[in-house]
Amino acid sequence: WVVWVLERLFSLEKIKSHLTFKGGTSLSKVYKMIDRFSEDIDLSIEREVLGFGWPDDPENAPSKKKQRAVLDNLSKTCSNYVQTEMLNSLKEAIVTKLGTTKGWQIFSDQDDPDAQTLLFEYPSKTSKNGYIRPLVKIEIGARSEHWPVSERKIQSYAKEALKKQIYEPEVCVRVLNAERTFWEKATILHQYAHLPEDKKIPPRISRHFYDFFRLLNSEIKETALTEAALLERVAMHKSIYFASNWANYGTARKGTLKLLPLARILKDLEKDYVLMEAMFFREVPEWQSILKTIEKFEMEFNNSSSS
Structure with missing residues (x-):
């Protein structure tokens, strides 16, 4: 499901070239360097998309006080973007792929005080576990640096295990090195x-x-x-x-x-x-x-x- 959601995210034409996949899940899905399941997708969106490119980014603030104010504004702007445009675009992409609005849901994570996390709930017959949950967590922040990055293809563990062609194609994502x-x-x-x-x-x-x-x-x-x-x-x-x-x-x-x-x-x-x-x-x-x-x-x- 992580790869499936990544495919939806990196099919969003308006935003895909401004997203970077990073964190532990990228080490697992892209680089094959860790052997643990992860249902968390850690993404960063370029600050320029939110109107915080040079010279308006926090690093160019003339003082610590101004820097904190810019960072606070950046966080609020990112939250608003995630809860509106990102949520709606992703929901539309999922509906288009599944052909139904039933059996799944995508919603804001109420446990995230920054309101920059979405949860995609998928059907699961397995018992719930404290570490493995029937959810894909999608964290989308704007504070990370997007360098160095590269384009990589990924595929699901299910496809790798079957060692044969299945319906889902490989996904090309922009990932932090x-x-x-x-x-x-x-x-x-x-x-x-x-x-x-x-x-x-x-x-x-x-x-x-x-x-x-x-x-x-x-x-x-x-x-x-x-x-x-x-x-x-x-x-x-x-x-x-x-x-x-x-x-x-x-x-x-x-x-x-x-x-x-x-x-x-x-x-x-x-x-x-x-x-x-x-x-x-x-x-x-x-x-x-x-x-x-x-x-x-x-x-x-x-x-x-x-x-």
Whole structure:
């Protein structure tokens, strides 16, 4: 269903060239680097479409106060776009493909305070699971950077498993390059490594540790290391568009990158990881193996000479 929804999204003529598919699901569906099911589609829309291109983007704001105001306006404009034009266009595309308005629904996710998430509910005969739900979550933000990207073809797991032609064709999507996602994941881990004592780790965060572990065991690791300047670019971007007074993005660089949080947080993450096991369709890596691999990379990366 994820691939099916992606096909609908990237068939929307007005918007498809301005969308970028990113995040963990792109690592699974496009790059085949992780072996977990994901019903979440993480998309970014170019800010120019919403009227926030240069020189009106947040990075050109003359002060922090003005920058916050521009970001707030960007968020509201994106929310309005998602809840009106995006929702209506996608609904129309689904109706056209299915030929009916029955048996499915697409609606706004009331749990998203930013109102930038849509939920596509599809018929399912399987029992509901805490991690696998009969929904495709479509998150559409406007704060991400669309570089570097490439055009890639994807297909569903069902089609791959059958190893024969089925009705659904391959889908061509614009996707964030895996080396960028490598450093995006690293900065997520860096962020939670600085989680304050009075904050609890949110649910479903252990997937980022698994994803980064798989990236460290893939060919993209070497590519990412040759593009290590991307780490500082990602950290700088997040410090503006995803500002946090505790994430310490300024230290997300060679020499001071921190990837593992405190022991109490690791215990909560391990419990979360156990719940996540239903998402895997191949061998489940041991949690301690994940941590050791990440710890080893952190030490080697920080101690390596600057290029």
